Amino acid sequence: MTEKFTDINGLNLSFIEKGEGEPLILIHGIGGKKETWISQINDLSKYFRVIAVDLRGVGKSDRPDMPYTMEMLADDIKGLMDSLELESAHIIGRSLGGMIAQYFVLKYPNKVDKLVLMTTNPRVPDEKAAELIKKGRLEEIKSLQEDPEQSFWQKSRLLFHKDFRKKMKNNPSKKFYGIFSAEDLIEETTKNPSTPQDIENLSYTLKSHDILDQIENIKHKTLLVSGSHDRLTPKSSMLEIQKKIPNSKIEIIPNSGHFLHLSHAPEVNKLLIEFLKN
DSSP: OEEEEEEETTEEEEEEEEOOSEEEEEEOOTTOOGGGGHHHHHHHTTTEEEEEEOOTTSTTSOOOSSOOOHHHHHHHHHHHHHHTTOSOEEEEEETHHHHHHHHHHHHOGGGEEEEEEESOOSBOSOHHHHHHHHHHHHHHHHHHHHOHHHHHHHHHHHHSOHHHHHHHHHOTTOOBTTTBOHHHHHHHHTSSOOOHHHHHHHHGGGTTOBOTTTGGGOOSOEEEEEETTOSSSOHHHHHHHHHHOTTEEEEEETTOOTTHHHHTHHHHHHHHHHHHHO
């Protein structure tokens, strides 16, 4: 796995790349960075050229101090593809990354082969809901500075199904699927953390996110992956998307929450590979 950087009109984006074959771009959520895909990269790279990027304002990418928009972040993905000379790619986005992916495929339909939307939604109900999401992230940053371990366990209540959280809590050093432990996840939260201003800038994208009436124009083969007990992007949101995108199907992972890509990695990876290869 190789970490690289590319310049997009003066913006330096960080990404990791592994594997050969058809390109596959992974777009993380608002609380994550490219390392959130740790449980997918090795499996997917056996079949694809996997590229996981840090969005602007996140991780090791540049953090320009300005309000970000969905279109701006979608254009960053286009710039990344142009810099790598990719005519098209499979796109997987989860949470905020899934929202960006929706904008991207509508603006650049010829740049997308197959589309995967995970634990995401087609709209944020109103500005009040956007403010609540931002407030939660700001509180998380503050608690992370004070006590990373306590911050992780508090946040895990929203991210993981109670059964998986219990397994992590009972044995924080246990390596799930031989890849990560709770201790690993806690340590990762302390690396290149977001600042309050980063969250202000990134959260601006949510204020006007309502693309529900446009997603029916997505004609690509689309896989939706939802958590049965996702408290942040409930399966009702994903079912709403599935009704709108004509060439789509949905998989609801039992006993899973918002971070199902970690808690149910083998099952999720199998779904992704089968969908993208066939």
